[in-house]
Amino acid sequence: MRHCRPGTVRDTELLLSTSLRKVSMAIQNDAGKAGGRSGPGLSAFIYDPFYRGLIFQALIALAVIWTGYEIVVNTIANLQRANIASGFGFLGQRAGFDVSQSLIPFTNDSTYGRAFFVGLTNTLLVAALAIFFSTLLGFIVGIARLSPNWLLRKVAMVYVEIFRNIPLLLQLLFWYKAVLALLPQPRQGIELPFNSSLSNRGLIVPRFIPENGFAIVFAVFVAAIVGAVLLARWAKQRQMATGQQFPTIIASLGIIIGLPVLAFLVMGTPMTVEYPELRGFNFVGGVAMKPEFMALLLGLSIYTASFIAEIVRAGIQAVSYGQTEAAAALGIRPGIATRLVVIPQAMRVVIPPLTSQFLNVTKNSSLGVAIGYPDLVAVFSGTVLNQTGQAVEVIMITMLVYLTISLTTSLFMNWFNSRMRLVER
Amino acid sequence: MKTYLTPALAGAAILAAGMSVAGAATLDDVKAKGFLQCGVSTGLAGFSNPDDAGEWTGLDVDYCRAIAAAIFNDPKAVKFSALSAKERFTALQSGEIDVLVRNSTWTMSRDTQLGLAFAGVNYYDGQGFMVKKGLGVASAKELDGASVCVQTGTTTELNLSDYFKANGLTYNPVVFEKLEEVNAAYDAGRCDVYTTDASGLYAIRLTFSNPDEHVVLPEIISKEPLGPVVRQGDGQWFNIVKWTHNALLNAEEAGITQANVEEMKSSENPDVKRLLGLDGGFGESIGLSNDWVVNIVKGVGNYGELFERNVGTTSPLGIARGQNALWTDGGLQYAPPVR
Numbered sequence: 100m101r102h103c104r105p106g107t108v109r110d111t112e113l114l115l116s117t118s119l120r121k122v123s124m125a126i127q128n129d130a131g132k133a134g135g136r137s138g139p140g141l142s143a144f145i146y147d148p149f150y151r152g153l154i155f156q157a158l159i160a161l162a163v164i165w166t167g168y169e170i171v172v173n174t175i176a177n178l179q180r181a182n183i184a185s186g187f188g189f190l191g192q193r194a195g196f197d198v199s200q201s202l203i204p205f206t207n208d209s210t211y212g213r214a215f216f217v218g219l220t221n222t223l224l225v226a227a228l229a230i231f232f233s234t235l236l237g238f239i240v241g242i243a244r245l246s247p248n249w250l251l252r253k254v255a256m257v258y259v260e261i262f263r264n265i266p267l268l269l270q271l272l273f274w275y276k277a278v279l280a281l282l283p284q285p286r287q288g289i290e291l292p293f294n295s296s297l298s299n300r301g302l303i304v305p306r307f308i309p310e311n312g313f314a315i316v317f318a319v320f321v322a323a324i325v326g327a328v329l330l331a332r333w334a335k336q337r338q339m340a341t342g343q344q345f346p347t348i349i350a351s352l353g354i355i356i357g358l359p360v361l362a363f364l365v366m367g368t369p370m371t372v373e374y375p376e377l378r379g380f381n382f383v384g385g386v387a388m389k390p391e392f393m394a395l396l397l398g399l400s401i402y403t404a405s406f407i408a409e410i411v412r413a414g415i416q417a418v419s420y421g422q423t424e425a426a427a428a429l430g431i432r433p434g435i436a437t438r439l440v441v442i443p444q445a446m447r448v449v450i451p452p453l454t455s456q457f458l459n460v461t462k463n464s465s466l467g468v469a470i471g472y473p474d475l476v477a478v479f480s481g482t483v484l485n486q487t488g489q490a491v492e493v494i495m496i497t498m499l500v501y502l503t504i505s506l507t508t509s510l511f512m513n514w515f516n517s518r519m520r521l522v523e524r
Numbered sequence: 525m526k527t528y529l530t531p532a533l534a535g536a537a538i539l540a541a542g543m544s545v546a547g548a549a550t551l552d553d554v555k556a557k558g559f560l561q562c563g564v565s566t567g568l569a570g571f572s573n574p575d576d577a578g579e580w581t582g583l584d585v586d587y588c589r590a591i592a593a594a595i596f597n598d599p600k601a602v603k604f605s606a607l608s609a610k611e612r613f614t615a616l617q618s619g620e621i622d623v624l625v626r627n628s629t630w631t632m633s634r635d636t637q638l639g640l641a642f643a644g645v646n647y648y649d650g651q652g653f654m655v656k657k658g659l660g661v662a663s664a665k666e667l668d669g670a671s672v673c674v675q676t677g678t679t680t681e682l683n684l685s686d687y688f689k690a691n692g693l694t695y696n697p698v699v700f701e702k703l704e705e706v707n708a709a710y711d712a713g714r715c716d717v718y719t720t721d722a723s724g725l726y727a728i729r730l731t732f733s734n735p736d737e738h739v740v741l742p743e744i745i746s747k748e749p750l751g752p753v754v755r756q757g758d759g760q761w762f763n764i765v766k767w768t769h770n771a772l773l774n775a776e777e778a779g780i781t782q783a784n785v786e787e788m789k790s791s792e793n794p795d796v797k798r799l800l801g802l803d804g805g806f807g808e809s810i811g812l813s814n815d816w817v818v819n820i821v822k823g824v825g826n827y828g829e830l831f832e833r834n835v836g837t838t839s840p841l842g843i844a845r846g847q848n849a850l851w852t853d854g855g856l857q858y859a860p861p862v863r
């Protein structure tokens with residue numbers, strides 16, 4: 100991005116026009132000497148590293164395109180010869196199976212295409228939550244590893260060494276077994292407040308069903324968040340200018356919680372609550388967080404946090420101790436010094452490897468298939484692939500999706516990285 | 525990703541790359557290799573299951589051995605590929621195996637869209653439900669709201685959905701790719717119900733620590749004709765597998781057993797003479813030797829013997845012949861004549 104200065108563009112143009120001129124000159128030279136076999140014209144083409152480079156690049160590009168074309172044509176021909184259905188028409192057909200967990204409405208009358216989105220949203224859900232929790236936990240553990248407190252330091256070290264060194268698949272199976280083994284049958288479920296219950300069918304909590312007027316409450320909530328952000332900005336500016344502090348956190352919390360509650364009451368509590376109820380085998384009503392999801396989220400977060408902890412520790416240690424001392428010499432308290440002096444400099448080192456960890460989380464979430472979590476790999480390149488038999492198409496789509504998710508994550512992190520870069524004055 | 529996508533990926537890659545196998549004469553390939561590569565399950569008692577000594581046993585396994593006996597006069601000339609429900613058809617399509625005998629249901633879409641051909645039905649089955657006795661359930665109609673454990677990539681997954689919908693019941697599917705995973709989840713109480721082919725339920729029940737604690741419910745909710753499968757496009761190979769199956773049935777019907785096959789050679793019965801290759805060139809017509817049926821029956825026995833040995837009342841599974849009896853005994857097993 101930073102290279103896209105006008106100067107660079109002109110450089111390229113210059114390069115291009117020079118090369119064009121060279122090419123036309125070469126051709127003229129060649130034409131000048133009729134049949135010039137050994138003339139300088141031909142050797143100019145062959146021996147000039149510039150042209151040679153161009154020729155080889157063109158050849159490689161041609162080879163790549165040709166190979167890709169051959170693969171596609173060959174695959175289609177092979178599939179047809181073997182009488183295997185091909186094409187993407189199956190995405191519109193009725194799926195005929197059910198999925199245990201779905202963020203979007205899905206029944207067995209929905210299409211395979213919709214099943215794809217069910218799998219995709221489940222993958223994104225678990226990946227996003229795992230990224231959040233592993234980052235939180237990773238930062239805590241990483242900082243704890245540098246704590247002056249011996250016990251804390253050692254506990255953090257043991258955590259990192261254990262979870263970083265055991266294959267993730269084993270950890271997932273362990274968490275799944277542990278979750279299932281520890282939790283009771285639904286009829287003996289652990290009762291929690293508000294009719295919630297924890298059993299080996301998952302954590303079941305009441306469902307909130309919004310009624311007319313809830314949109315206003317939500318709008319107030321959004322407005323309160325915006326207000327809190329503005330307040331924080333104002334408070335910071337004032338502090339910079341005058342040194343006066345403002346209780347931002349308490350005030351923002353008050354706004355964000357207080358205003359929507361007020362709106363909720365004013366609108367006449369526009370919401371009903373559906374309490375889960377044990378009927379027959381299972382709970383009816385409410386929302387359930389399935390044990391497969393819990394185990395996968397737990398396993399992924401704990402595993403990834405151990406890597407993030409190491410990245411954070413390395414990042415902090417990369418900031419020379421002189422910085423801390425200098426801050427102390429200026430009379431800055433240790434907590435504030437860590438927050439305002441050390442962490443911002445550490446972030447430069449932390450963000451790039453953190454990106455790889457985020458990419459890993461998404462890809463690793465596909466191991467959830469081993470513990471029955473209906474992610475993209477389980478639903479789409481599992482059930483859909485099998486029911487349609489269209490392995491080539493399904494695998495291709497799946498790979499493209501993971502690639503897209505990964506590239507998007509990378510792009511976002513690159514943007515974030517450039518924002519976090521130290522601004523030199 | 526690594527563990528679970530690779531088989532499918534490999535299959536897709538093979539499909540994409542060449543697949544010189546399809547259309548080629550499978551019999552020649554098999555003869556050149558010197559053994560038959562047979563796809564079976566990863567372990568289902570009575571059908572295809574490695575025993576304590578690591579030897580594969582079961583009805584499906586004996587079908588592989590029968591085909592090997594027909595070709596090589598050696599029922600041991602087989603190598604087995606253990607395949608999950610998800611992997612099986614890709615393995616066959618890509619040419620990794622020569623024939624698939626893995627309790628696979630013959631359906632129209634598998635016959636028409638996967639480039640496969642079912643060569644017969646070696647076991648007439650149907651889908652059932654198994655629950656823990658303690659639940660006190662006597663009928664599948666009482667399963668409203670239950671969590672059901674099921675293996676992915678099976679007809680089971682689809683029948684289950686249809687059945688609950690048709691009966692106005694709700695359920696929660698818990699889907700796994702590997703048989704051990706389904707078993708473990710059911711055993712750990714994650715599901716109330718285990719569903720698969722009834723034969724499979726009996727086999728799986730035996731693997732639990734206390735089989736008597738589980739009951740198979742009376743409802744059979746689907747037709748599951750299980751049989752051997754080959755790739756389309758090789759008529760000779762298709763015939764070999766199909767007629768090996770028919771030979772096993774015809775041998776039982778004619779009373780030819782592993783023990784008496786040599787004596788039967790002196791029989792004057794024209795059916796027996798044709799079957800044992802003493803009359804006509806039936807073996808040669810499918811690229812085998814004329815005594816192919818002698819080799820099959822000597823190698824593994826007739827269909828009734830296979831059934832009794834592996835799944836019948838004398839085996840641990842203790843399944844009655846029922847629909848799998850010969851047509852002459854009121855069952856569905858009926859083979860076209862060798863003539």
Ligand SMILES: N[C@@H](CCC(=O)N[C@@H](CS)C(=O)NCC(=O)O)C(=O)O
Nearest residue numbers: 565566608609628629678679720724
């Ligand atoms: N007949 C059904 C289901 C066959 C099936 O896969 N059954 C399971 C459960 S009994 C099984 O045999 N699994 C053994 C394995 O995965 O190795 C089909 O063809 O789709």
